[in-house]
Amino acid sequence: MKIRQILDKIDENQLFVPAFQREYVWKRNDAKNLISSLIKDYPTGTMLTWETNNPPELKGKYKYNENKGAVKIILDGQQRITTLYMLMRGEIPPYYTEMEIENDVRNLYVNVETQELEYYKVKVMENNPLWVNITDIFKGKVRERDITDELEKRNNGERLPRERETTISNNIRAIERIEDRDFLEQIIPVKASIKEAIDIFYIVNASGVNLTDAELALAQISGYWPNARNLFKKKLQDLEKQGWVFKLDFVVYALLAVTHRIGSKMEKLHTADNKEKLIEAWNKLDNSVLDYVCNLLQSQAYIDHTDEINSVYALIPIITFTFNKPDNKLNEEEIKKAIKWFYYSQIRFRYISQLPQKLDKDIGIICDNPNPFDTLLALIDEERPLEIKPSEFIGRDIRHPLFSLMKWYFKSRGAVCLGTGLSLRKNMGKKYTLERDHIFAYSVLRDSGIYDMDNQFHYAIAQEVTNRAILTSTENREKSATYAEVYLKRVKKEFPNALKLQCIPEDENLWKVENYEKFLDVRREILANELNTYLTNISIGQVNVSTTIDLLDMIQSGEHGFLEFKSSMRWNWKENRLDKKIEEIILKTISAFSNAQGGKLLIGVSDEGDILGLESDYNTFKEANKDNFELHLRNIVNKSFGKEFGALNLTVRFPIVNDIEICEIDIKAGKAPMYCDVSDKNGALQKKFYVRSGNTSQELDIEETASYIKKRF
Numbered sequence: 001m002k003i004r005q006i007l008d009k010i011d012e013n014q015l016f017v018p019a020f021q022r023e024y025v026w027k028r029n030d031a032k033n034l035i036s037s038l039i040k041d042y043p044t045g046t047m048l049t050w051e052t053n054n055p056p057e058l059k060g061k062y063k064y065n066e067n068k069g070a071v072k073i074i075l076d077g078q079q080r081i082t083t084l085y086m087l088m089r090g091e092i093p094p095y096y097t098e099m100e101i102e103n104d105v106r107n108l109y110v111n112v113e114t115q116e117l118e119y120y121k122v123k124v125m126e127n128n129p130l131w132v133n134i135t136d137i138f139k140g141k142v143r144e145r146d147i148t149d150e151l152e153k154r155n156n157g158e159r160l161p162r163e164r165e166t167t168i169s170n171n172i173r174a175i176e177r178i179e180d181r182d183f184l185e186q187i188i189p190v191k192a193s194i195k196e197a198i199d200i201f202y203i204v205n206a207s208g209v210n211l212t213d214a215e216l217a218l219a220q221i222s223g224y225w226p227n228a229r230n231l232f233k234k235k236l237q238d239l240e241k242q243g244w245v246f247k248l249d250f251v252v253y254a255l256l257a258v259t260h261r262i263g264s265k266m267e268k269l270h271t272a273d274n275k276e277k278l279i280e281a282w283n284k285l286d287n288s289v290l291d292y293v294c295n296l297l298q299s300q301a302y303i304d305h306t307d308e309i310n311s312v313y314a315l316i317p318i319i320t321f322t323f324n325k326p327d328n329k330l331n332e333e334e335i336k337k338a339i340k341w342f343y344y345s346q347i348r349f350r351y352i353s354q355l356p357q358k359l360d361k362d363i364g365i366i367c368d369n370p371n372p373f374d375t376l377l378a379l380i381d382e383e384r385p386l387e388i389k390p391s392e393f394i395g396r397d398i399r400h401p402l403f404s405l406m407k408w409y410f411k412s413r414g415a416v417c418l419g420t421g422l423s424l425r426k427n428m429g430k431k432y433t434l435e436r437d438h439i440f441a442y443s444v445l446r447d448s449g450i451y452d453m454d455n456q457f458h459y460a461i462a463q464e465v466t467n468r469a470i471l472t473s474t475e476n477r478e479k480s481a482t483y484a485e486v487y488l489k490r491v492k493k494e495f496p497n498a499l500k501l502q503c504i505p506e507d508e509n510l511w512k513v514e515n516y517e518k519f520l521d522v523r524r525e526i527l528a529n530e531l532n533t534y535l536t537n538i539s540i541g542q543v544n545v546s547t548t549i550d551l552l553d554m555i556q557s558g559e560h561g562f563l564e565f566k567s568s569m570r571w572n573w574k575e576n577r578l579d580k581k582i583e584e585i586i587l588k589t590i591s592a593f594s595n596a597q598g599g600k601l602l603i604g605v606s607d608e609g610d611i612l613g614l615e616s617d618y619n620t621f622k623e624a625n626k627d628n629f630e631l632h633l634r635n636i637v638n639k640s641f642g643k644e645f646g647a648l649n650l651t652v653r654f655p656i657v658n659d660i661e662i663c664e665i666d667i668k669a670g671k672a673p674m675y676c677d678v679s680d681k682n683g684a685l686q687k688k689f690y691v692r693s694g695n696t697s698q699e700l701d702i703e704e705t706a707s708y709i710k711k712r713f
Helices: 003-011 028-039 078-089 134-138 144-154 162-180 194-206 213-224 228-241 248-260 272-300 312-324 332-347 355-368 372-383 401-412 442-447 456-462 473-479 484-494 513-538 551-556 581-595 626-641 643-649 702-712
Strands: 047-052 071-076 108-111 117-119 131-133 185-188 434-438 468-472 563-566 599-603 650-653 663-667 675-679 685-693 696-700
Touching: 003 078, 003 162, 028 078, 028 108, 028 117, 028 162, 047 078, 047 194, 071 078, 071 194, 078 134, 078 162, 108 134, 131 134, 134 162, 144 162, 185 194, 194 213, 213 228, 213 248, 213 272, 228 248, 228 272, 248 272, 248 312, 248 355, 272 312, 272 332, 312 332, 312 355, 312 372, 332 372, 332 401, 332 513, 355 372, 355 551, 401 468, 401 513, 442 456, 442 513, 456 702, 484 513, 513 702, 563 581, 581 599, 581 626, 581 663, 581 675, 581 685, 581 696, 626 643, 626 650, 626 663, 643 650, 685 702, 696 702
Parallel strands: 047 185, 563 599
Antiparallel strands: 047 071, 108 117, 108 131, 434 468, 599 663, 650 663, 675 685, 685 696
């Protein structure tokens, strides 16, 4: 079908988009690439259509009338078609509203001489007749003669060279011909049912990365429950007005959790036998549970907006727990335990990866365990230490969840804006919204000659969360680049308790620029102590639970700051040979964990989490077994770091995972800095200092090492 025909059929109510389709989500760059491909006559994808007398609910105002016979609907390719409609018609297609267009891709400009595509830029396009709104070309508002006349006028009436005229003409013709381009159409048989049509839609999308499992599940739900999508969207719009911004995926996860007690296997929602159960569950979520949980977190956990949350999916277990309560309400102790677990789920990145699998485990505990939040907290504790160390703040910026925890803690104790004295709780009026400003202004630190952008470590220190205060936006503007020493003295005078409430050291010597890093050291200690006390005391009635984390679950969750995978101790899988250089990598990882907060090293596991085992390593010894493997491991550790370190700081085990033996090494946080001998390309040994950062072991230079050791040890 030609593109011109597709757009005409949309205008003539002959071609529709089903309600289960997601909103328009393409971005401007996607639109540019599509038009560029069409101009150059490149392949541009296909569309999947279905002509039926029994259509699902349709997007837009049009209502199907069976007396009018069959209608054709677009199952796949609607993002491309919507893009073309907006750029060629200059309007939003009738099956969408303004609110459903996440990114308006109209007003795309083309340089008719170079075919360059860009969205409007004043400096480039103003007073340049070569840049034309591409919609004006499609609508016949621009002629090539208009462009060439204007160019000649600016060139003192001198005619353009024939080659240049031809180029402009050919480029405009290439754009106009897009309307007559054939758009490959694949057609679902008329006899297909709604379920079969959506199954085909699912298969088409499952082969790419266009839709998430939750979006595909929502398409199936909308097939047998036509108004589901609109109901969900209305609820999300209501929640957004209160600061709680969720996507439709979130609703699907919540429904899956409360109806099937899992966080994966979205296909369980695909069949129509779910309909009555889903409607009943949604009524409870809509009328009671979602509002209750959001209000609970807002009033008791001091969370005013979802932009303060690292992962909103931590709400799913709390929603499930509340849903299963007879009156959909929690008692005081349950609220405290839920909030305590929620806080730790954020700062310990519970849902940063492997979301469905983590939810499977956590929802199962919520539904079956008599002490669910105690057990969930114990799971986190086994993965990563609960106690917050002062060193965890080093180099962490405001994107780290520790900063959100700081805000929640400050609000819990009635903290106020340093300059206005207003509460940090949600305030009325845009100028009183909360912002996070540097205590020591970055411009001042930069001008000191130390904390510029050329040194990544020092720049990170300047941006650290411990150099941040929570202010209203009106105060942030007035504070500007005031020296900390001047600003904090004024705050201390006008609002004597404000500094203490935001854990800001009150020793005035620390407010001087030359003492900036001492200020950070002191504030890290204050924050770590107060946050640990706060978290511990949220719920003091915690039940001691015994739980063991599944090592396979841990591997599937991926590497992080406290977990590292290595394929082998000394076997080079790529070159299929013994390679003692790999032993240095093992030692480097051990030293990096020791220099940070400790961690776990798994040998026999690939970077991608594949279980490889230790057989290749075993075969490098005369007697191929784990005893010789462990003996060799301890020998190289003792040689590099000393026998005392190996005896006191390492625990070595050989667990079986998926019937394959691997090596599990737990490394304690060291009490002294640990250097590692690394050979260069000539075989000469050099001492280097490594520290765990994120999911990698990073080498620090001499200056960074000295600074880190001073703070860490």
